[in-house]
Amino acid sequence: MSTLYSTKVTAAGGRAGTVKSDDGLLDLSLALPAPLGGKGDATNPEQLFAAGYAACFENAVIHVTRSASDKVKDDDIVVVAKVGMQPYGAGGFALTVALDVIITGLDQATAEDVVAKAHAVCPYSNALKDNIDVAIAVSVN
Structure with missing residues (x-):
C-alpha cells in the first residue's frame, strides 16, 4: 500500500x-x-488531537457523499471534537473522545447514515478502532 x-x-x-x-x-x-x-x-496535545480529528472527520463526511445525491458541502457540516484524559491502569492515562456532528440540509436518518460511513473511512476513527470508544452525536439543521 x-x-x-x-x-x-x-x-x-x-x-x-x-x-x-x-x-x-x-x-x-x-x-x-x-x-x-x-x-x-x-x-496542549489534547487540543491538537481534537482539532485534527474534527477536521479530518468533517472531510470524511464530505468524502462519503461525493457520489451520493445528497452531497454535503464544506459549509454544511460542523464537527466538534471533545478529547479528555482520564486515569487508566497502574498510574497511566487514557483518552476519551466524543464527536458532535451537525449537518445542514439532510434529514436525521440520512445524516446518521452518512456519519456512520464517515466513521468507517476516517483515518482518525480507524486509528482509534478497538482502542477508544468514540461517542458520536448527530444532529441536523
Missing part, C-alpha cells in the same frame, strides 16, 4: 515544550492545562 501523505512534527520539552513541523507551518508552544496544574497559557 502506498502512502498518500505523511508529515513530520518534532516535540521537545514535553507538555511545557514546543511542537514544530518540518515544513515550518506548525510552530507552537505547549502548556499543561490549568485543570491539570499547569499555566494553561498555550495549546
Whole structure:
C-alpha cells in the first residue's frame, strides 16, 4: 500500500515544550492545562488531537457523499471534537473522545447514515478502532 501523505512534527520539552513541523507551518508552544496544574497559557496535545480529528472527520463526511445525491458541502457540516484524559491502569492515562456532528440540509436518518460511513473511512476513527470508544452525536439543521 502506498502512502498518500505523511508529515513530520518534532516535540521537545514535553507538555511545557514546543511542537514544530518540518515544513515550518506548525510552530507552537505547549502548556499543561490549568485543570491539570499547569499555566494553561498555550495549546496542549489534547487540543491538537481534537482539532485534527474534527477536521479530518468533517472531510470524511464530505468524502462519503461525493457520489451520493445528497452531497454535503464544506459549509454544511460542523464537527466538534471533545478529547479528555482520564486515569487508566497502574498510574497511566487514557483518552476519551466524543464527536458532535451537525449537518445542514439532510434529514436525521440520512445524516446518521452518512456519519456512520464517515466513521468507517476516517483515518482518525480507524486509528482509534478497538482502542477508544468514540461517542458520536448527530444532529441536523
